[in-house]
Amino acid sequence: MRRTWWIYLIGVLGLVAVAAPFLWMVLGSFKTQGELLRVPPTWLPQDATTENYDALFNKANFPRYFLNSTLVALIVTAGNLVFCSMIGYALAKLRFKGRNALFVLVMATLMVPGMVTFVPLFVLVTNAGLANTYPGLILPFLVSPFGVFLMRQFFLGLPDDLMDAGRVDGAGELGIFARIMVPLTRPALATLGILTFLGSWNNFLWPLVIAQTEDKYTLPVALALYSTGQNAQNFGLLMAGAVVVVVPVLVIFVAFQRHVTKGIAITGLK
Numbered sequence: 001m002r003r004t005w006w007i008y009l010i011g012v013l014g015l016v017a018v019a020a021p022f023l024w025m026v027l028g029s030f031k032t033q034g035e036l037l038r039v040p041p042t043w044l045p046q047d048a049t050t051e052n053y054d055a056l057f058n059k060a061n062f063p064r065y066f067l068n069s070t071l072v073a074l075i076v077t078a079g080n081l082v083f084c085s086m087i088g089y090a091l092a093k094l095r096f097k098g099r100n101a102l103f104v105l106v107m108a109t110l111m112v113p114g115m116v117t118f119v120p121l122f123v124l125v126t127n128a129g130l131a132n133t134y135p136g137l138i139l140p141f142l143v144s145p146f147g148v149f150l151m152r153q154f155f156l157g158l159p160d161d162l163m164d165a166g167r168v169d170g171a172g173e174l175g176i177f178a179r180i181m182v183p184l185t186r187p188a189l190a191t192l193g194i195l196t197f198l199g200s201w202n203n204f205l206w207p208l209v210i211a212q213t214e215d216k217y218t219l220p221v222a223l224a225l226y227s228t229g230q231n232a233q234n235f236g237l238l239m240a241g242a243v244v245v246v247v248p249v250l251v252i253f254v255a256f257q258r259h260v261t262k263g264i265a266i267t268g269l270k
Helices: 002-028 051-057 062-093 099-111 114-127 134-141 145-156 160-168 173-201 205-210 219-226 235-255 257-269
Strands: none
Touching: 002 235, 051 062, 051 235, 062 099, 062 134, 062 145, 062 173, 062 219, 099 145, 114 134, 114 205, 134 205, 145 173, 160 173, 173 235, 205 219, 219 235, 235 257
16 A cells, blocks of 8 residues: 555546546636636635526527537437447358458548548538538438447457347347347447547537538537637636536436446457
8 A cells, every 4th residue: 555655646636637627617607707817716606606607598599509419419329329330240240241351441441530531521511412401410420430340349249149049039130130139239339329429519620610500500619609709708608608518428428437337348358
């Protein structure tokens, strides 16, 4: 214990470094503008107020931004759960010509930085007439290479005897996949679902360029919009908006943290 005290010290310092900005943001969202500009700054709000949240939720388009983020994140998450699990199952359990080459292609796309394909993807979506539409926000992210890899690795660890037993009972391939294999992949699905939801909810650059009118903006884009013009110096409003963006994903992650940890640990052993 005496020899490892410095490990605990580093861990505590790391926790403080990670948690302090978030705590400052939450407390700052309940401060007045004058208190936020005070020097030296104060941690706890002396005159706690909900004015920042009132101003945020009373903005005409804010419910629309929240709905857009929720709609896009949920559909993208559902698409990844369905399609990544199906592709991962096929690459892990089905025998067909070109299977290994297809998996190598998936891994190759996983190693390509997203910024490399950003402009071609934007041109493709625009030429397809999907700019400033919900399909334009959703379709490019319905399947992710990481999701395919994660599900494939998990399916590889499931015994083939389960599939053989299903075939003996007269189940087809779709029935084996849906009724036998998928229920066993709940930890991996939980991991994929949460990571996909987090990525989609926090996605900023793609909605910024593909959404050309405010009625298609998501919360991160709207928050950036609030940081310009007359609201540029309204730090309380910006902090309140940041809290609204962060809290939903934080709650979801905490609620399913056990599944995420188990899914990553089990998949990493396969």
